[in-house]
Amino acid sequence: MNAKTPVTPRDAVELVALTKSYAAGAKPAVDGINLRIASGSYCCLLGPSGCGKSTTLRMIAGHESVTAGDILLENRNITDLPAAARGTAMMFQSFALFPHLSALDNVAFSLKMKGVDKATRHKQAADLLERVAMGHLSARKPGELSGGQQQRVALARALITQPRVLLLDEPLSALDPFLRIQMRAELRRWQKELGLTFIHVTHSQEEAMALADTMVVMNHGVIEQMGSPHEIYNRPVSEFVARFMGGHNVLATPTGKISVRTDHMQLAPDVPGLADGAGNQRAVITDIEYQGTYVLVGLQHPGEDRSASATAEISVMVPEAAFAARPFQLGESVQLHWSPEAAHVLAH
Numbered sequence: 652m653n654a655k656t657p658v659t660p661r662d663a664v665e666l667v668a669l670t671k672s673y674a675a676g677a678k679p680a681v682d683g684i685n686l687r688i689a690s691g692s693y694c695c696l697l698g699p700s701g702c703g704k705s706t707t708l709r710m711i712a713g714h715e716s717v718t719a720g721d722i723l724l725e726n727r728n729i730t731d732l733p734a735a736a737r738g739t740a741m742m743f744q745s746f747a748l749f750p751h752l753s754a755l756d757n758v759a760f761s762l763k764m765k766g767v768d769k770a771t772r773h774k775q776a777a778d779l780l781e782r783v784a785m786g787h788l789s790a791r792k793p794g795e796l797s798g799g800q801q802q803r804v805a806l807a808r809a810l811i812t813q814p815r816v817l818l819l820d821e822p823l824s825a826l827d828p829f830l831r832i833q834m835r836a837e838l839r840r841w842q843k844e845l846g847l848t849f850i851h852v853t854h855s856q857e858e859a860m861a862l863a864d865t866m867v868v869m870n871h872g873v874i875e876q877m878g879s880p881h882e883i884y885n886r887p888v889s890e891f892v893a894r895f896m897g898g899h900n901v902l903a904t905p906t907g908k909i910s911v912r913t914d915h916m917q918l919a920p921d922v923p924g925l926a927d928g929a930g931n932q933r934a935v936i937t938d939i940e941y942q943g944t945y946v947l948v949g950l951q952h953p954g955e956d957r958s959a960s961a962t963a964e965i966s967v968m969v970p971e972a973a974f975a976a977r978p979f980q981l982g983e984s985v986q987l988h989w990s991p992e993a994a995h996v997l998a999h
């Protein structure tokens with residue numbers, strides 16, 4: 652390597668044509684996916700229910716057998732290794748702490764299972780609890796801890812096996828919305844401080860955007876798109892990704908389907924006789940919702956039924972001041988406008 656060769660981060664995990672079929676003859680739940688996850692990054696596997704994200708995580712963890720393909724962890728093929736020998740650890744929904752054990756005993760639990768003597772395992776558990784700022788509460792049981800404190804105990808419990816990769820299966824989904832937002836900020840902070848690779852499964856676009864360096868959007872057992880949250884939100888490659896991420900309109904144009912962000916479209920008074928073009932379409936206002944900083948205007952194409960066709964559903968976020976300057980009315984016919992840069996051609 653010479654001085655000018657860019658240093659690419661080492662891959663923590665590589666999936667090669669990874670496949671899982673639960674039933675012979677049925678479509679695989681995970682269908683030959685290829686994925687590289689950079690070391691020290693936060694990766695979110697995202698998609699609707701049944702897309703195969705949990706199966707993928709469970710195969711990486713060693714909790715599910717692999718039908719075909721390989722899983723590499725730092726270039727080591729771990730496909731057939733037992734879960735405990737892989738260098739991964741799992742953090743489950745709602746943290747799954749043992750309610751009758753103290754924080755210290757929860758963290759020490761897996762070392763106890765391995766037969767590590769009490770003094771050694773308690774010392775290691777106490778050190779880890781200190782590291783996650785929970786040393787002073789190590790004697791408390793989970794029921795005597797706040798949600799945030801429980802999450803730190805769960806993190807310490809997962810870290811005691813010194814994993815290279817932490818796997819998180821919908822860890823925040825059972826929490827109330829306020830706590831969920833607090834907890835995700837903590838997860839992100841710990842991931843950066845520890846410098847570990849996190850692979851986090853979620854069905855929430857918002858959660859994935861807030862946490863991920865890399866988002867992997869799955870559908871029907873395959874990867875639809877992967878990239879940074881910014882790339883995926885601004886350049887969805889397919890109608891599925893545009894709709895799943897939300898905040899986009901999918902429009903049928905003579906050259907194919909395009910997506911345009913709802914905040915990148917403008918409304919103007921209708922011009923009778925003006926034909927639909929590359930950057931404009933006629934629409935009728937069906938909904939007006941005040942949302943504070945903007946007004947969300949729902950529209951449909953003239954003569955099209957919103958409930959009958961997905962591409963008939965259009966939303967435009969009009970800034971509050973712009974709407975106040977030129978209020979539109981329900982039932983009004985308007986021109987939708989967008990600039991060429993705001994339009995993204997969808998591959999399918």
Ligand SMILES: Nc1ncnc2c1ncn2[C@@H]1O[C@H](COP(=O)(O)OP(=O)(O)OP(=O)(O)O)[C@@H](O)[C@H]1O
Nearest residue numbers: 673674680698699700701702703704705706707854
């Ligand atoms: N143990 C199993 N036996 C048979 N089929 C399964 C099993 N686990 C999952 N599946 C099927 O595999 C597909 C993918 O499931 P998976 O749990 O990976 O999806 P998911 O995206 O994580 O969904 P969710 O968000 O609902 O957990 C689904 O069709 C599911 O019904």
